[in-house]
Amino acid sequence: MKYCTRCLYPANHPLYLTFDDHGVCSGCRVHEEKDILNWEIRKKKLDKILESYRNKSGNSYDCIIPVRGGGDSYFVTHVITKIFKLNPLLVTYNHEYNTKTGIRNLANLLTVFDCDHINYTLDPEFVRRLVRHTFRKFASMYWHILAGTLTFPVQVAVKFKIPLIIWGVHGWSDQVGMFSHLDEVEMTEKARKEHSLMGIDARDIISEKDGVTRQDIQPFIYPFDEEIERVGVRGIYLSNYIRWDSKKQHERMIKLYGYETAKQQRTFNTYEDVDCFHSAGTHDYIKFIKYGYSKVSDHATREIRLKRMTREEGIEMVKKYSEKIPSDLPVFLKWSGIKRWKFFSYLDKWRDKRIWQKDKYGKWVLKDSVVNHIKDLNVSKVRLVKIEDCKFIITPSREPGEKEDKYILMGRGYIDKYNYKAVFDDQLAIQKNLKKTKRHISRLLEKDWGNFFIKDERTPKEMVFCKKCVMSSSKPGLYLNEDGICGACVSVEKKKLINWDKKKAELKQLCDKYRGSNGNGYDCLVPVSGGKDSMYQVWEMKKIYNMKVLAVCIVPHLQTSEGIANLNSLVKKLNVDLIKISLKPSVFKAIRRKTFVKLGNPNWADHASTFSGVARTAFMYQIPLIVWGEDIAVEFGGTTSKKRVASAKDIIKNDLILNRSVKDFYDDIIKPENTYFYKYPQDEDWDKRKIKSIYLGYYHNWNGYEHYLLAKKYGFQSRKLGCLSGNILNYDNIDEKLCEIHIWIKFLKYGFWRPTDQCCYHIWNGRMSREKAIRLVNAKQYEFPAEYYRDFLEFHGITEKQFWKIANKYRNRNIWHKVNGKWKLKYILK
Ligand SMILES: [Zn+2]
Numbered sequence: 158m159k160y161c162t163r164c165l166y167p168a169n170h171p172l173y174l175t176f177d178d179h180g181v182c183s184g185c186r187v188h189e190e191k192d193i194l195n196w197e198i199r200k201k202k203l204d205k206i207l208e209s210y211r212n213k214s215g216n217s218y219d220c221i222i223p224v225r226g227g228g229d230s231y232f233v234t235h236v237i238t239k240i241f242k243l244n245p246l247l248v249t250y251n252h253e254y255n256t257k258t259g260i261r262n263l264a265n266l267l268t269v270f271d272c273d274h275i276n277y278t279l280d281p282e283f284v285r286r287l288v289r290h291t292f293r294k295f296a297s298m299y300w301h302i303l304a305g306t307l308t309f310p311v312q313v314a315v316k317f318k319i320p321l322i323i324w325g326v327h328g329w330s331d332q333v334g335m336f337s338h339l340d341e342v343e344m345t346e347k348a349r350k351e352h353s354l355m356g357i358d359a360r361d362i363i364s365e366k367d368g369v370t371r372q373d374i375q376p377f378i379y380p381f382d383e384e385i386e387r388v389g390v391r392g393i394y395l396s397n398y399i400r401w402d403s404k405k406q407h408e409r410m411i412k413l414y415g416y417e418t419a420k421q422q423r424t425f426n427t428y429e430d431v432d433c434f435h436s437a438g439t440h441d442y443i444k445f446i447k448y449g450y451s452k453v454s455d456h457a458t459r460e461i462r463l464k465r466m467t468r469e470e471g472i473e474m475v476k477k478y479s480e481k482i483p484s485d486l487p488v489f490l491k492w493s494g495i496k497r498w499k500f501f502s503y504l505d506k507w508r509d510k511r512i513w514q515k516d517k518y519g520k521w522v523l524k525d526s527v528v529n530h531i532k533d534l535n536v537s538k539v540r541l542v543k544i545e546d547c548k549f550i551i552t553p554s555r556e557p558g559e560k561e562d563k564y565i566l567m568g569r570g571y572i573d574k575y576n577y578k579a580v581f582d583d584q585l586a587i588q589k590n591l592k593k594t595k596r597h598i599s600r601l602l603e604k605d606w607g608n609f610f611i612k613d614e615r616t617p618k619e620m621v622f623c624k625k626c627v628m629s630s631s632k633p634g635l636y637l638n639e640d641g642i643c644g645a646c647v648s649v650e651k652k653k654l655i656n657w658d659k660k661k662a663e664l665k666q667l668c669d670k671y672r673g674s675n676g677n678g679y680d681c682l683v684p685v686s687g688g689k690d691s692m693y694q695v696w697e698m699k700k701i702y703n704m705k706v707l708a709v710c711i712v713p714h715l716q717t718s719e720g721i722a723n724l725n726s727l728v729k730k731l732n733v734d735l736i737k738i739s740l741k742p743s744v745f746k747a748i749r750r751k752t753f754v755k756l757g758n759p760n761w762a763d764h765a766s767t768f769s770g771v772a773r774t775a776f777m778y779q780i781p782l783i784v785w786g787e788d789i790a791v792e793f794g795g796t797t798s799k800k801r802v803a804s805a806k807d808i809i810k811n812d813l814i815l816n817r818s819v820k821d822f823y824d825d826i827i828k829p830e831n832t833y834f835y836k837y838p839q840d841e842d843w844d845k846r847k848i849k850s851i852y853l854g855y856y857h858n859w860n861g862y863e864h865y866l867l868a869k870k871y872g873f874q875s876r877k878l879g880c881l882s883g884n885i886l887n888y889d890n891i892d893e894k895l896c897e898i899h900i901w902i903k904f905l906k907y908g909f910w911r912p913t914d915q916c917c918y919h920i921w922n923g924r925m926s927r928e929k930a931i932r933l934v935n936a937k938q939y940e941f942p943a944e945y946y947r948d949f950l951e952f953h954g955i956t957e958k959q960f961w962k963i964a965n966k967y968r969n970r971n972i973w974h975k976v977n978g979k980w981k982l983k984y985i986l987k
């Protein structure tokens with residue numbers, strides 16, 4: 158085998174190399190441009206390109222950046238947001254071989270770079286089928302990752318009409334010198350297929366035998382030329398405009414943003430592949446079996462060209478790493494269900510016979526290796542002079558001692574001081590300090606914070622309790638009839654008269670109409686949170702009505718570990734695809750803070766972004782049907798409509814939104830261009846797109862407890878440490894941490910909160926007597942939700958004093974008074 162006289166690359170490099178008269182490869186020659194080109198001029202050129210795209214998209218984002226928890230993601234995002242000050246939409250195709258380090262890196266990236274983000278996760282069972290198929294067919298466990306990573310951003314670009322995609326390094330130029338930097342080569346469908354996907358396109362992998370259908374592979378179908386042209390999508394590589402030095406770039410990212418690195422088993426480069434179990438493990442070993450060289454040659458070659466390693470030092474690295482059997486192989490075999498001997502026998506067919514042969518015992522051995530080419534002719538003639546040392550840093554782990562022993566399908570979305578682990582919470586610490594925190598808070602609760610309280614048209618003057626349940630007339634919009642029975646109880650009675658079989662038939666008809674109506678796309682969209690109800694909704698649409706479901710989750714900023722686990726179970730056990738939308742933290746915080754101060758309603762941003770983000774996604778994907786859960790106005794007797802309706806198009810007008818739009822909160826931080834997911838589509842858009850939005854509660858007798866029982870069968874976990882303060886259920890609203898205090902403020906305004914709501918559920922569904930409910934409410938309602946108190950303060954950046962001053966302003970003096978120095982309700986439930 159011929160090897161480059163300067164680097165370590167062999168002639169059988171799959172991306173094709175040429176050698177010059179001195180035996181130097183095309184990759185090394187193009188690399189020389191890095192020290193010749195005027196990078197200041199190149200950067201100006203980039204500036205010009207970026208400038209022409211600024212705000213051009215008209216829908217708020219300037220460009221798209223594909224990101225993951227490793228690789229060049231930090232650097233690219235840094236360049237685009239901090240140096241060129243563009244407003245990107247970050248996108249991730251979830252490769253599903255995630256390590257905890259990768260999860261933490263991605264969560265940290267979203268937190269520190271403060272951008273909107275979309276993450277696409279495919280049904281892991283399908284991914285498993287697909288990987289088995291691509292492995293058998295062409296010995297690749299990585300095809301879906303390459304295809305997904307290169308397709309999803311382009312799909313999003315077309316759907317969101319964002320014409321510019323920013324990629325990091327153009328690997329083919331950097332490795333083998335396929336193009337000069339001056340060619341300014343861009344990402345195209347042809348390049349994607351020929352260079353990245355080994356000539357194999359999505360349509361080539363449909364297989365009836367392995368259960369990979371045309372509909373399944375939709376996520377890997379590149380948009381049509383006409384769509385690309387209509388939006389004018391182009392994908393540029395930063396490495397054509399910035400002198401690329403991955404090692405130096407990573408070291409800056411470690412310093413500036415706390416990027417985490419990790420030891421790698423088959424290479425000395427600890428920076429790049431930290432997010433994936435297999436990239437530098439089994440996947441790399443497969444490359445070695447195919448071509449007789451592996452990542453360590455790529456990494457050493459790069460360092461040789463950047464004059465940080467001699468060719469001889471590089472060869473030592475190859476000796477040390479290339480033949481190592483990867484320790485992650487058992488994880489892959491177990492997951493994929495491929496037997497070890499089969500794994501090797503499939504691979505044997507793909508050995509490049511130019512480099513592999515069988516010895517007399519029938520064992521595969523390398524015919525040659527760069528190790529045999531240390532002193533080739535011309536090596537000393539073309540040698541680059543080493544100018545610095547090559548040390549790769551291993552950063553301390555954020556979760557020291559944590560084992561990396563299985564894939565994390567999805568983990569935490571953001572991190573902060575208290576919530577920084579890939580999945581787990583420090584709940585035990587919370588529990589341990591709970592008593593102390595409660596004592597501390599009880600003093601603050603009763604302290605004199607002034608006598609002023611904020612009144613509006615919704616501020617109740619009194620509390621009258623329903624004679625059937627324990628709900629109070631102080632609930633906005635709730636009415637009591639002349640018998641003293643509340644609207645919700647009336648609604649419960651009416652529900653008993655509904656012919657549910659007929660409703661079911663209506664739903665079936667609806668599903669029959671929409672099933673398959675969207676070509677190879679999704680039939681319906683189900684908003685999910687990781688709660689029991691969303692699991693039920695997905696289950697019903699998928700298992701009962703056989704719909705192709707896309708689940709959409711607006712990621713809670715402070716997720717609990719149960720919330721994370723439940724979202725994982727939903728996707729894994731109900732086998733659906735999921736889009737996770739993460740919102741720019743600064744804007745989300747600013748809106749929450751503002752609505753907390755101005756309206757005593759910190760969760761407004763959560764509600765607005767859920768309703769709008771879900772609708773936006775349905776519009777983007779042209780999904781004809783959105784399936785919401787219950788209509789709160791009907792089930793709980795709210796204001797908006799007392800009539801039971803199927804259509805959820807007006808969900809944005811419900812009680813949670815308080816007739817406000819995000820425009821009401823615009824300021825220096827909350828701006829039109831960064832509130833895309835808070836804006837609900839207009840009525841005329843709904844008509845134009847012919848998208849239907851429904852409440853499942855209209856067709857199905859809603860029963861939270863039964864949903865809980867069903868969800869449990871699919872892996873739903875209730876709260877491990879039992880009920881939160883003030884709660885009587887351990888399975889309701891347990892997926893995130895910011896909601897509890899929001900609900901508690903309701904207690905100040907209206908005189909009831911969780912215990913009343915939860916007891917009412919039980920009464921309405923015939924599982925609790927009114928007497929028991931009275932006892933429970935009176936015993937529980939004065940508890941303060943101390944568990945996530947410090948999270949709440951920290952998240953909104955407010956002090957305790959500010960918090961209590963604001964909270965006190967919402968304490969409704971019509972219904973509250975002080976008894977023996979303690980705040981008590983004037984109206985006692987009995
Ligand atoms: Zn070379």
Ligand SMILES: [Zn+2]
Nearest residue numbers: 623626643646
């Ligand atoms: Zn009632």
